[in-house]
Amino acid sequence: MRFSKLLIPTVKEVPSDAQLPSHIYLLRGGFIQNAGGSGLYNFLPLGKRVLDKVRRVVKEELDRVGCQEVSLAFVTPASLWQESGRYEKYGKELLRFKDRKENEFVLGPTHEEMMVNLVRQSVKSYKQLPQHLYQINWKFRDEVRPRYGLMRGREFLMQDGYSFHVDETDMKREFALMEETYKRIFRRLGLDFRVVEADSGAIGGSGSKEFMVLAESGEDTLVVCKSCDYGANIEAAKRAAPAYTPKPLSQEGKVATPGTTSIEAVARFFDVDATQTLKIVAKEAHFEGGKSEIVLFALRGDDALQEVKACNAVGADDLSDASEAQLEALGLPAGYLGPVGLSDEVKICFDEALRGATAMVCGANEAGYHIAGYAVPEDITFVDIAEVREGDRCVHCGAELTHTKGIEVGHIFQLGTRYSEPLKCEFLDENGKAKPMVMGTYGIGVSRLLAAIIEQHHDDKGCIWTKESAPFTLEIILGDAKNERAKEVAESLYEVIGDRIEVLYDDRAKERFGAKMKDFELMGIPFALIVGKGVNDGKVELVERANGERHYLEIGDDLAETAEALLATIADLQSKRG
Numbered sequence: 001m002r003f004s005k006l007l008i009p010t011v012k013e014v015p016s017d018a019q020l021p022s023h024i025y026l027l028r029g030g031f032i033q034n035a036g037g038s039g040l041y042n043f044l045p046l047g048k049r050v051l052d053k054v055r056r057v058v059k060e061e062l063d064r065v066g067c068q069e070v071s072l073a074f075v076t077p078a079s080l081w082q083e084s085g086r087y088e089k090y091g092k093e094l095l096r097f098k099d100r101k102e103n104e105f106v107l108g109p110t111h112e113e114m115m116v117n118l119v120r121q122s123v124k125s126y127k128q129l130p131q132h133l134y135q136i137n138w139k140f141r142d143e144v145r146p147r148y149g150l151m152r153g154r155e156f157l158m159q160d161g162y163s164f165h166v167d168e169t170d171m172k173r174e175f176a177l178m179e180e181t182y183k184r185i186f187r188r189l190g191l192d193f194r195v196v197e198a199d200s201g202a203i204g205g206s207g208s209k210e211f212m213v214l215a216e217s218g219e220d221t222l223v224v225c226k227s228c229d230y231g232a233n234i235e236a237a238k239r240a241a242p243a244y245t246p247k248p249l250s251q252e253g254k255v256a257t258p259g260t261t262s263i264e265a266v267a268r269f270f271d272v273d274a275t276q277t278l279k280i281v282a283k284e285a286h287f288e289g290g291k292s293e294i295v296l297f298a299l300r301g302d303d304a305l306q307e308v309k310a311c312n313a314v315g316a317d318d319l320s321d322a323s324e325a326q327l328e329a330l331g332l333p334a335g336y337l338g339p340v341g342l343s344d345e346v347k348i349c350f351d352e353a354l355r356g357a358t359a360m361v362c363g364a365n366e367a368g369y370h371i372a373g374y375a376v377p378e379d380i381t382f383v384d385i386a387e388v389r390e391g392d393r394c395v396h397c398g399a400e401l402t403h404t405k406g407i408e409v410g411h412i413f414q415l416g417t418r419y420s421e422p423l424k425c426e427f428l429d430e431n432g433k434a435k436p437m438v439m440g441t442y443g444i445g446v447s448r449l450l451a452a453i454i455e456q457h458h459d460d461k462g463c464i465w466t467k468e469s470a471p472f473t474l475e476i477i478l479g480d481a482k483n484e485r486a487k488e489v490a491e492s493l494y495e496v497i498g499d500r501i502e503v504l505y506d507d508r509a510k511e512r513f514g515a516k517m518k519d520f521e522l523m524g525i526p527f528a529l530i531v532g533k534g535v536n537d538g539k540v541e542l543v544e545r546a547n548g549e550r551h552y553l554e555i556g557d558d559l560a561e562t563a564e565a566l567l568a569t570i571a572d573l574q575s576k577r578g
Ligand code: ATP
Pocket: 110, 141, 143, 150, 151, 152, 153, 154, 155, 156, 158, 408, 409, 410, 411, 443, 444, 445, 446, 447, 448
């Protein structure tokens, strides 16, 4: 394609609302444009090419393992969401609206209900199972904080797949196949990523994995083992029980500790390590249907509460801080909360790390007092609600755990019968008995991938697209349009190789060479062929965007030969760079 005929509005200025390299370069490089509302983007010709490239990789790999692409209606009847019970639960991210006849609809933020509805109408027998249907379509989520360009949009392109099975075993087989397939997709896109255990909400277990592109700018914190391949989202991370070596206490029982309301102050007062203290984090837990209640979370003094784990432990949708007034109403003094002498109305959860702890210091539930020598009861249920810290030990190999940042680009989930039961998506088994189908669900953030690729592949000049994501493989840059010989060579080479690889030909007559090079660097096309002054000495220059390396090629009388040599050099460099 000729640059002169394409709409590629590159700009020098850094857009004021953009902070991340991907956001800055996708705007500056003329890939995307803000559509006028936050989290809404138009894809310009270059951006659309990249999006299609990424989409194609996703589709090819899914089709290869037998997934079937469909396209579901984007506008979803609210009745389906009422059937699954998610209509109320989903909150404000779900855009609800009515048509002229007052029928209620939602804009699909995800399509479990729609796909289950499709399958329940067309699949009746075990003989038709398994099925794996997917689509690559736009989703809308009215995100609280849309930001970072394509990273967290309100409208975004998602690949969402749903598989249907006769039993758990078959669903797990497909889940494992999808893990491998997603890995192939992200590898083909040239990404450095990690598969981690994810929060599965109420379902629990190892039923959910996320694919995280490793990048400083990632919004997710990952816990990874320094030695084995264990990795988990911090929301789901496990650790080996932390060591507990209490010191003998100089005082025991109820001790007056006026003004000692922080863990540091308590530890100092009793001359113990924070590990020997017990702290209470008081939260108001909010449940489906609008109910809420105060819950006390008991943790070791050196630990912090992990809110997603805490929500799962009590089955809440989310948590907020309990106010002093709310605590007072329950007879609880802020700053001196403890696990002792609580009335039956007050719910308390103990973290795993407290199991077997004796000789602890904790609040006495009386203002100005602590208890020294508290032993955590043995006959209670412990739950994992603490945030795994750097330096904690791996539950698999005992090595040290660290934190790193990641961008979630994919999520696979063992769903079971969460949707097939309420929506009555059933099949008849071999004995003619009706059973709910067992489901898996799989999603990739296709438009987010564009941002993730650039977060990992850029420099201070612009984008560096990977082989399979690049909008073009080669850009032919005509150095000086007034140089007749250069123009003849550039035009001929473009004609000859334009059918063989994807070429952008910067034929602009009015731009200077320097400006053309800057655009090339900003757009991040993997190779540039500079047809400049050198042609008069029979030479052209091939530049690699990723490392700036230059390779000189001879041009003979037969330009077809030069073209072959150029294609061979590019293929060779591509295979070397991987
Ligand atoms: P996140 O935790 O980032 O909000 P999620 O858990 O809500 O994501 P899923 O429901 O698992 O996301 O959606 C599947 C994939 O869609 C995600 O892995 C992510 O790559 C992508 N995605 C989700 N929300 C957005 C968004 N607002 N903008 C762009 N991509 C998104």
